[in-house]
Amino acid sequence: VTTCGDVVARAVSREEFLACTRDDPGIAHAVNAAVVAKLRAANTHRVDFTGCDAATRLARVLHQIVMTHGERSGAGAVIRWPITQPELATLSGTAEPTVQKVLRRFRQAGVISTGYRTVRVEDLDRLSDLAFREQP
Numbered sequence: 001v002t003t004c005g006d007v008v009a010r011a012v013s014r015e016e017f018l019a020c021t022r023d024d025p026g027i028a029h030a031v032n033a034a035v036v037a038k039l040r041a042a043n044t045h046r047v048d049f050t051g052c053d054a055a056t057r058l059a060r061v062l063h064q065i066v067m068t069h070g071e072r073s074g075a076g077a078v079i080r081w082p083i084t085q086p087e088l089a090t091l092s093g094t095a096e097p098t099v100q101k102v103l104r105r106f107r108q109a110g111v112i113s114t115g116y117r118t119v120r121v122e123d124l125d126r127l128s129d130l131a132f133r134e135q136p
Contacts, residue, residue, distance in 0.1 A: 002090075004081045049093060055102045057092040059131035062112070066121050076124050082117035106130075 012020075021028040049057050070077035085103070089096040106112045111127050113120045121127050 002087075004083065004087075054092065054094045054098045055105065056131060056133070057094060058088060058099060058102045059106075059127055061088060061092045062119065062121065063127055063131040065119075066124065066127070070121065072124075073120075076121040078121075079119045083119060084117055 021031060049060075052060070065079055065083070066077045069081065070079050085099050086096055088094075088103075089099045092099065094102075103112065103114060106127075107114060109126070111121065111123050111130065113122055
């Protein structure tokens with residue numbers, strides 16, 4: 001589990017969990033649906049990244065975050081929750097120094113702006129082009 005902030009959690013024993021899914025078919029169905037969705041997302045992620053360079057992978061990660069959690073603003077969008085460069089590196093399967101270089105290139109091109117644990121996409125169309133262009 002990866003979080004982007006404080007979390008309150010409760011540990012549930014295996015026995016409690018299995019009893020819950022056995023006693024309530026709705027819960028069992030929801031758990032199965034969530035597992036299938038995660039597997040599909042993982043497979044899509046693997047396929048999407050096959051043969052992609054680091055810049056494309058990072059652009060795809062930023063694009064996904066903006067589209068699912070971003071707040072549209074003009075031609076761009078703002079990611080309101082803090083995300084670190086090490087987190088971006090993990091999500092994009094890239095080394096942190098490479099993420100730093102790619103973010104610098106994206107900033108210089110006017111695609112994004114960054115601050116302490118913040119990313120603003122200045123040009124969502126350009127980010128989309130970087131994320132989904134044909135690979136050489």
